[in-house]
Amino acid sequence: MNRMTKIMASVAVAALGLSACSSEPALTLSGLDPQDFVGEKGGKATALYTLTNANGMEVCITNFGGRLVSVMVPDRDGKMTDVILGFDNIQDYMTLPSDFGASIGRYANRIAGGTFELDGQTVVLNQNDGPNCLHGGAEGWQYQVYEAELLDPQTLQLTINDPDGHMGFPGNVTAVVTYKLTDDNAIDITYSGTADKPTVLSMTNHAYFNLSGNHGVEGTDMVLYVNADTFTPADAKLIPTGEMRPVEGTPFDFRTPKAIGQDINQDDEQLLLGNGYDHNWVLKTKGDITKVAAKLSSPVTGITMEVYTNEPGVQVYTGNFLDGTVTGKKDIVYGQRTGICLETQKYPDTPNKAEWPSCVLRPGETYTSRCIFAFGVRE
Numbered sequence: 522m523n524r525m526t527k528i529m530a531s532v533a534v535a536a537l538g539l540s541a542c543s544s545e546p547a548l549t550l551s552g553l554d555p556q557d558f559v560g561e562k563g564g565k566a567t568a569l570y571t572l573t574n575a576n577g578m579e580v581c582i583t584n585f586g587g588r589l590v591s592v593m594v595p596d597r598d599g600k601m602t603d604v605i606l607g608f609d610n611i612q613d614y615m616t617l618p619s620d621f622g623a624s625i626g627r628y629a630n631r632i633a634g635g636t637f638e639l640d641g642q643t644v645v646l647n648q649n650d651g652p653n654c655l656h657g658g659a660e661g662w663q664y665q666v667y668e669a670e671l672l673d674p675q676t677l678q679l680t681i682n683d684p685d686g687h688m689g690f691p692g693n694v695t696a697v698v699t700y701k702l703t704d705d706n707a708i709d710i711t712y713s714g715t716a717d718k719p720t721v722l723s724m725t726n727h728a729y730f731n732l733s734g735n736h737g738v739e740g741t742d743m744v745l746y747v748n749a750d751t752f753t754p755a756d757a758k759l760i761p762t763g764e765m766r767p768v769e770g771t772p773f774d775f776r777t778p779k780a781i782g783q784d785i786n787q788d789d790e791q792l793l794l795g796n797g798y799d800h801n802w803v804l805k806t807k808g809d810i811t812k813v814a815a816k817l818s819s820p821v822t823g824i825t826m827e828v829y830t831n832e833p834g835v836q837v838y839t840g841n842f843l844d845g846t847v848t849g850k851k852d853i854v855y856g857q858r859t860g861i862c863l864e865t866q867k868y869p870d871t872p873n874k875a876e877w878p879s880c881v882l883r884p885g886e887t888y889t890s891r892c893i894f895a896f897g898v899r900e
Contacts, residue, residue, distance in 0.1 A: 606622075
């Protein structure tokens with residue numbers, strides 16, 4: 522049985538259950554105190570939820586922003602290691618602007634000028650990234666409280682009802698994010714959405730990964746593979762120009778795995794614009810969820826993470842704008858490039874580029890997206 526077959530099949534109930542951590546007095550395996558996630562925003566309660574599987578892997582999630590808070594996986598020696606950045610209390614998530622671990626919506630990444638045309642009408646959005654709309658605007662879904670439902674001991678379902686006109690987006694949208702922890706040590710994330718007016722929808726997860734487990738040091742020693750022959754270069758405002766440029770002969774060629782830091786400081790126009798990698802790769806997988814879209818591995822711990830998706834692109838963001846002003850879990854200061862994001866997505870600014878795979882959602886249709894983070898070890 523190959524790895525993907527096992528991932529697809531391993532949805533059985535784990536030996537350990539899933540619970541709203543707010544009812545548990547003990548700390549999580551990652552050291553989180555569930556009581557520190559009991560809060561409220563807009564009359565909706567927040568909590569921490571813990572998924573565990575038969576192998577002892579643990580995933581903690583808060584319904585504030587639908588965020589992964591910690592992911593504990595075994596390293597090559599069997600030591601359980603937290604591999605994502607984040608905060609250890611709900612107050613920091615609410616008051617310190619960040620996308621750590623978040624379920625992003627309505628539209629992941631940037632929309633140029635905070636505007637686009639839809640069915641002959643001009644849609645004007647919230648501008649929160651200079652003139653652009655980034656990750657759904659200043660009050661995107663990463664700052665909203667999702668309704669949480671435990672479907673089984675390894676599955677958490679999160680639902681958001683986003684009203685017509687929120688951040689400028691048309692239509693009432695109901696979106697569902699489902700986190701499933703498999704017994705093959707994979708986090709299988711599915712997204713779905715419906716709308717009562719034509720709108721745009723593209724969701725992703727914004728976890729910052731550092732597979733070394735040492736979140737105070739740069740993650741650029743991690744080795745990255747991206748299954749893509751082309752990427753979408755950006756302008757000075759990090760908006761794709763519309764070109765699909767071959768990676769051959771550029772620092773953007775990760776078809777042969779290499780350390781992220783190998784070429785990141787080259788005198789390359791695109792790297793200078795993004796202060797590192799902050800670009801969309803055009804995946805060769807063509808929506809085939811069984812093919813590896815990207816792979817990350819740590820030479821320190823031996824932990825590996827394969828990414829699978831049905832989306833056409835993946836944004837590789839190397840934490841270039843982390844600047845040491847934010848202190849996360851275990852009082853660790855997050856400096857530049859201490860976490861790496863692999864955001865499966867529609868291409869950035871697709872609403873303004875009719876030639877790219879459509880992101881339009883119409884009444885009667887259902888938006889679906891899937892991303893799998895599959896963990897393992899190499900010797």
